[in-house]
Amino acid sequence: MRTQIAAANWKMNLTLEQGKALVDDILSSPLTLDHHHLAVFAVPFPYLITIKEQLAGKENVFVAAQNCYSKKSGAYTGEVSAEMLRSIEIEYVVLGHSERREYFNESNAMLAEKVDLCFEYGLKAIFCCGEALEIREAGTQNSFVEEQIKESLFHLTPEQMTNFIIAYEPIWAIGTGKTATSAQAQEIQQHIRSVIAAKYGDTVAHTVTILYGGSVKASNAKEIFGQPDVDGGLVGGASLVAAEFTTIINSLK
Numbered sequence: 001m002r003t004q005i006a007a008a009n010w011k012m013n014l015t016l017e018q019g020k021a022l023v024d025d026i027l028s029s030p031l032t033l034d035h036h037h038l039a040v041f042a043v044p045f046p047y048l049i050t051i052k053e054q055l056a057g058k059e060n061v062f063v064a065a066q067n068c069y070s071k072k073s074g075a076y077t078g079e080v081s082a083e084m085l086r087s088i089e090i091e092y093v094v095l096g097h098s099e100r101r102e103y104f105n106e107s108n109a110m111l112a113e114k115v116d117l118c119f120e121y122g123l124k125a126i127f128c129c130g131e132a133l134e135i136r137e138a139g140t141q142n143s144f145v146e147e148q149i150k151e152s153l154f155h156l157t158p159e160q161m162t163n164f165i166i167a168y169e170p171i172w173a174i175g176t177g178k179t180a181t182s183a184q185a186q187e188i189q190q191h192i193r194s195v196i197a198a199k200y201g202d203t204v205a206h207t208v209t210i211l212y213g214g215s216v217k218a219s220n221a222k223e224i225f226g227q228p229d230v231d232g233g234l235v236g237g238a239s240l241v242a243a244e245f246t247t248i249i250n251s252l253k
């Protein structure tokens, strides 16, 4: 079975105390997690070590960074490298979120470099892709997302692509309350899997976890995650509310 993931993306929200209390609330609720059903908390850099310590001894729950830089090391004031994350034993990193693409000009080529550094240092990337509203309205979302994936990921070997994690997040659905319908999510995520299958074969494509992100909440998670090519979600706003995110975790199929 393909790994199903409920990933919380806190973005630039919560103080450390608020974040710890939120994690405590979630962990003290009954969670249906196992080897194939994981929860991941993508938290701000300064909280990584503390939240990782808080998760110590909990199985199938991980902490993630929200980004890392595209260079190995050096004079890049304010940036955080993949090697630094590895040195504090972080396992997951969100890459190429649309907010980073938009506000920090992250290109497909730059993301290809970040993905490579993640592999070099043994970090699992959660690679984000997704189209803006104009592209959806023009009906060219499939080719747009295909290009993002090809330009950032298609230099990877089949071994690297096996078990890779992609998050499809239509920008028009992020933080807007406008969720893609489960049929829209399924359609494009099936397309993403078919693009991977065309390059790497069905066996590899079948192992890739593809998350949906964009206004996932407790009330719609089960319906969206129930689609055959949706393997969980990357969740912003609703991940900041314990009861919401707990239900979202427990909605994984």
Ligand code: PGA
Binding pocket: 009, 169, 173, 174, 175, 176, 177, 213, 214, 215, 216, 234, 235, 236, 237, 238
């Ligand atoms: P949202 O954000 O759930 O608040 O729409 C999702 C994301 O940006 O990852």
